[in-house]
Amino acid sequence: MADGTSETKSSNQMWGGRFASGPDAIMEEINASIGFDKKLYAQDIRGSIAHATMLAHQGIISADDKDKIVHGLNTILSEIESGQFEFSRRLEDIHMNVEARLATLIGPAAGRLHTARSRNDQVALDFRLWVKEELQKTDTALTALIAAFLDRAEEHADTVMPGFTHLQTAQPVTFGHHCMAYVEMFGRDRSRVRHAIEHMDESPIGAAALAGTGFPIDRHMTAAALGFRGPTRNSIDTVSDRDFALEFLSIAAIAATHLSRLAEEIVIWSTPQFGFIRLSDAFSTGSSIMPQKKNPDAAELVRAKTGRVNGSLIALLTVMKGLPLAYSKDMQEDKEQVFDAAESLELAIAAMTGMVRDMTIRVDRMKAAAGSGYSTATDLADWLVREAGLPFRDAHHATGHAVALAEERGCELAELALDDLKAINPAITEKVYDVLTVEASVASRTSFGGTAPENVRRQIAWWRERN
Numbered sequence: 033m034a035d036g037t038s039e040t041k042s043s044n045q046m047w048g049g050r051f052a053s054g055p056d057a058i059m060e061e062i063n064a065s066i067g068f069d070k071k072l073y074a075q076d077i078r079g080s081i082a083h084a085t086m087l088a089h090q091g092i093i094s095a096d097d098k099d100k101i102v103h104g105l106n107t108i109l110s111e112i113e114s115g116q117f118e119f120s121r122r123l124e125d126i127h128m129n130v131e132a133r134l135a136t137l138i139g140p141a142a143g144r145l146h147t148a149r150s151r152n153d154q155v156a157l158d159f160r161l162w163v164k165e166e167l168q169k170t171d172t173a174l175t176a177l178i179a180a181f182l183d184r185a186e187e188h189a190d191t192v193m194p195g196f197t198h199l200q201t202a203q204p205v206t207f208g209h210h211c212m213a214y215v216e217m218f219g220r221d222r223s224r225v226r227h228a229i230e231h232m233d234e235s236p237i238g239a240a241a242l243a244g245t246g247f248p249i250d251r252h253m254t255a256a257a258l259g260f261r262g263p264t265r266n267s268i269d270t271v272s273d274r275d276f277a278l279e280f281l282s283i284a285a286i287a288a289t290h291l292s293r294l295a296e297e298i299v300i301w302s303t304p305q306f307g308f309i310r311l312s313d314a315f316s317t318g319s320s321i322m323p324q325k326k327n328p329d330a331a332e333l334v335r336a337k338t339g340r341v342n343g344s345l346i347a348l349l350t351v352m353k354g355l356p357l358a359y360s361k362d363m364q365e366d367k368e369q370v371f372d373a374a375e376s377l378e379l380a381i382a383a384m385t386g387m388v389r390d391m392t393i394r395v396d397r398m399k400a401a402a403g404s405g406y407s408t409a410t411d412l413a414d415w416l417v418r419e420a421g422l423p424f425r426d427a428h429h430a431t432g433h434a435v436a437l438a439e440e441r442g443c444e445l446a447e448l449a450l451d452d453l454k455a456i457n458p459a460i461t462e463k464v465y466d467v468l469t470v471e472a473s474v475a476s477r478t479s480f481g482g483t484a485p486e487n488v489r490r491q492i493a494w495w496r497e498r499n
């Protein structure tokens with residue numbers, strides 16, 4: 033209750049021994065995380081089952097109590113999943129909501145579950161498990177996006193388009209090559225995701241509050257049961273570490289930045305002025321007033337989601353930057369940032385995969401644009417170096433004259449008469465026209481990583497083996 037009156041003054045059932053009364057309503061409101069950390073229910077229950085099983089195996093609790101605990105936890109899992117569970121803000125967070133319900137279901141045995149652990153290692157575990165699963169989902173989503181690009185690249189390995197620098201026509205490239213640039217970007221994102229899974233693949237449970245525990249627990253056993261490579265090595269670091277969340281957010285921010293650049297290109301390409309692509313009806317919207325319009329809303333929203341994801345990264349970095357070791361309640365502010373960024377990223381990747389798969393490539397428009405803006409000027413200069421033995425700087429100069437002349441005549445380079453070209457440099461022959469077409473230009477770029485269609489096909493094959 034925001035008016036400052038306490039809903040109830042009864043003291044907390046988890047630590048009531050030290051407390052005469054319950055929290056003020058405002059205290060409860062600022063303190064509670066159940067509104068968002070209920071998302072961690074499955075991880076919390078999995079963690080508790082692994083912990084209780086280990087406690088019994090080590091003779092710390094009886095097998096009978098363990099059975100009651102595991103049975104009770106499974107009941108709670110189905111109550112939550114069927115929507116019957118009543119979450120209570122007075123119980124602060126998911127950990128205490130589950131434990132309190134367990135006490136109602138199984139009685140005193142429930143009180144033994146929290147032996148040799150703390151909410152500090154418990155939340156570190158739950159959140160790590162959640163982020164790990166999210167990273168695995170991101171891996172799958174990126175794989176689908178890369179697959180969509182590989183298909184489009186294959187289809188358009190020979191389709192010429194203008195390549196840009198400064199968004200000014202630079203040299204002709206193929207659309208397939210352009211697609212493969214995004215494959216490289218999303219491929220790097222995916223490898224960052226896989227490295228992050230490696231980094232975080234250690235189990236926090238058993239670090240307890242911060243110092244470890246005197247109970248003879250087996251942290252290797254819980255780590256194995258929860259699918260981790262092993263346990264974390266330092267109990268203080270374990271409960272104060274949120275690198276796994278920060279790493280997820282940084283990876284998400286970089287991936288969102290890639291998505292945003294692609295979104296920007298889609299917005300530009302789909303304008304009538306560029307007309308390089310047509311978005312499918314499924315991934316565009318109309319205007320309520322202008323009947324001719326087809327708007328790239330999905331691309332715009334993907335571009336905008338980047339702002340949220342970047343914001344989440346900065347928010348959590350800022351939360352963490354001044355915290356003394358080990359746990360501080362500030363760290364409770366980690367989850368919403370990660371949840372929001374994860375939702376935005378998942379949606380953005382899915383929307384982009386749909387757009388890439390469905391968009392129509394307007395080959396004629398791309399080809400016409402590829403030849404305009406003197407895009408083969410470098411080919412002319414290279415020809416003068418190769419065939420006439422000019423130093424590149426002189427060839428560049430001569431080509432500059434040819435471009436100026438073409439501009440004056442209002443024509444393309446290939447439309448200049450041989451006599452005009454000879455006047456610029458007498459070594460120029462009829463053969464020069466072979467390199468002035470966009471097709472010849474792209475076909476000639478056979479250097480490793482270059483835009484020649486044969487190279488692009490090789491790149492596609494290389495990626496297909498790795499996707």
Ligand code: ARG
Pocket residue numbers: 065069124125151152155359361363364365
């Ligand atoms: N809800 C808390 C969080 O998200 C759980 C850990 C609470 N630990 C504590 N010592 N109060 O961080």
